Amino acid sequence: MSAPTVPIVARCSIGCTWRGIDTAHCAGCHETFADADVFATHRRATRTRSTCKRPEALGLVARFGVWNLPPMTVHDRRARWAAARAHRDA
Numbered sequence: 001m002s003a004p005t006v007p008i009v010a011r012c013s014i015g016c017t018w019r020g021i022d023t024a025h026c027a028g029c030h031e032t033f034a035d036a037d038v039f040a041t042h043r044r045a046t047r048t049r050s051t052c053k054r055p056e057a058l059g060l061v062a063r064f065g066v067w068n069l070p071p072m073t074v075h076d077r078r079a080r081w082a083a084a085r086a087h088r089d090a
Helices: 037-041 072-088
Strands: 007-011 017-018 043-045 051-052 060-063 066-068
Touching: 037 043, 037 066, 037 072, 043 072
Parallel strands: none
Antiparallel strands: 007 017, 043 051, 060 066
8 A cells, every 4th residue: 555645735935835846936025936948938048137016017827826828739838838938938
């Protein structure tokens, strides 16, 4: 018999909590994202500093306090990512 699994819970310096192995939390804006790719889309980095884009401005949707891409087909997802990256780099 295997041991029961315990959900991974993390907490940041200001008290935000989140669960999940792949979940990414931003120390800059304290938003939580479904995975590292979604997190990276909201960050714009230069040599001297990084800034955060508002998740809703990138078309992300929050579900249970975690930002993610809206449900869509693979084709739609690729087009949305290309647009989000272009917006991020603008």
